Amino acid sequence: MTFFLVFVIGVGYVAAAIMGDPIILYIAVIFALVMNVGSYWFSDKIVIAMTGAKPVSREEHMELWNVVENLSITAGLPMPKVYIVNDSAPNAFATGRDPEHAVVAVTSGLLQILERPELEGVIAHELSHVGNRDMLVSTVAVVLAGFVAILADILMRSMMFGGRDRDSKAGALFLVLGIVGIILAPIAAQLIKLAISRKREYLADASGALLTRYPEGLASALEKISMHAQPMRKANNATAHLFIADPFGAGNKSIGRKIANMFQTHPAANDRIRILRGMDV
Numbered sequence: 001m002t003f004f005l006v007f008v009i010g011v012g013y014v015a016a017a018i019m020g021d022p023i024i025l026y027i028a029v030i031f032a033l034v035m036n037v038g039s040y041w042f043s044d045k046i047v048i049a050m051t052g053a054k055p056v057s058r059e060e061h062m063e064l065w066n067v068v069e070n071l072s073i074t075a076g077l078p079m080p081k082v083y084i085v086n087d088s089a090p091n092a093f094a095t096g097r098d099p100e101h102a103v104v105a106v107t108s109g110l111l112q113i114l115e116r117p118e119l120e121g122v123i124a125h126e127l128s129h130v131g132n133r134d135m136l137v138s139t140v141a142v143v144l145a146g147f148v149a150i151l152a153d154i155l156m157r158s159m160m161f162g163g164r165d166r167d168s169k170a171g172a173l174f175l176v177l178g179i180v181g182i183i184l185a186p187i188a189a190q191l192i193k194l195a196i197s198r199k200r201e202y203l204a205d206a207s208g209a210l211l212t213r214y215p216e217g218l219a220s221a222l223e224k225i226s227m228h229a230q231p232m233r234k235a236n237n238a239t240a241h242l243f244i245a246d247p248f249g250a251g252n253k254s255i256g257r258k259i260a261n262m263f264q265t266h267p268a269a270n271d272r273i274r275i276l277r278g279m280d281v
Contacts, residue, residue: 043135044096044103050239051093053083053105064111067123068104075127075211080104089232089249090114090225093242094126095135102130107232113224121208121218125244128207134200138241197241198267205272209279219276226269245269 012028039046047053058065065082072079080096083105090110096102104126106119114122129135209215225245235247246266 040097040136044101047093047095047239047242048083048103048105050234050236051085051105052234053085053103056082056084061111063116064106064119067116067120068127071120071124071127071211075124075131077127077131078102080127080130084108084111085232085234087232087234088112089230089247090228090245091232091247092122092126092244093239094129095242096130097135098133099130102135104130109228110225113228114221117212117214117217118221118224120212121214121216121221122244124208124211125204125218126208128204128211129200132200132203132207134204137196137200194241201244201266202272202275205276206279209276210281213281215276215279215281219273222269222273222276241266 009025009029012025015028016022016025056064061082061084064084068082069079077099080094080099080102081104083103085091085105085107087107088109090107090113092104092106092110094102094104104123106122110122111119205218208218212218222245229245229249231249232247240247243266
C-alpha cells in the first residue's frame with residue numbers, strides 16, 4: 001500500500017513536470033487522500049446501493065442468521081448486518097469500514113444450492129475478510145487504481161494543449177517518456193489492485209477454514225459456485241473484488257478468456273479448492 005501511494009504521487013509528479021505546473025502534483029495527492037477517506041467511510045452504503053442488497057431479520061432467514069451469529073461469536077467479532085441480494089447467481093460478499101460497521105450479504109441463489117456446512121464455509125470466508133480488515137485494503141486499492149486511471153485520462157486529453165520545453169530534444173524525450181508512463185500507469189495500477197485482491201481471497205479462504213475447522217465445507221461451496229458460473233444481474237467492476245467468486249461468471253474457457261484471467265479479481269476456483277483440500281486443520 002505504501003508503494004501504491006508512492007506510485008500515485010509519482011504519476012502526479014510526471015504530470016506536473018509535463019504540464020509545467022507543480023499545482024497538479026498537490027491536487028493529485030489531495031484528491032487521492034480525499035477519495036480514500038470518503039470511499040472508506042461510506043463504503044458499506046455505496047456497495048449495498050450498487051448491489052441492490054436488502055436487510056433481513058432472524059425471523060425471515062433463521063438458518064442464515066444463526067450461521068452468521070454463531071461464526072461471529074466464534075471469531076470474536078461483532079454481529080454484522082445481514083443482507084440478501086435477490087439474484088439466482090450464487091455469490092456472497094462482505095463490506096464495511098471496520099468490524100463494528102460490517103455487512104455480510106449472500107445472494108438468494110447461494111442459499112438455494114448450499115448445504116449448511118457449505119454455507120458456514122462461505123460465511124466464515126466473509127467474516128475472515130472482516131476480521132482481516134480486508135475492506136480497508138480493498139477500498140484503498142480500488143480508489144487509488146481508479147484515481148490513477150482518471151488522472152491518466154485527463155493528462156492524455158490535455159497533451160494537445162502543450163507542455164513545457166516541447167521544442168527541445170530533452171523536452172521532447174521527456175514528453176514521450178511521460179506519455180508512455182501515463183498510458184502504462186492505469187494498467188500497472190489495475191494489476192496491483194488485482195494482485196492485492198487475489199492474495200486477500202487466498203488469506204480469507206485459509207482463515208475461514210481455520211474458523212470452521214472444516215475446509216471441505218468451503219471447498220465444496222466453491223465447487224458448486226463455479227459450476228453455476230452465471231453472471232450476476234448487477235455485476236460491476238467497482239465491486240467485483242468484494243465477492244467470494246467472480247460476479248461476471250467464469251464459464252468461457254476460450255484463449256481470450258484465459259488472457260483476460262490475468263485481469264480477474266479472483267484466483268482460479270480450482271486453485272482455491274486444491275489448496276483448501278490440502279489443508280490439515
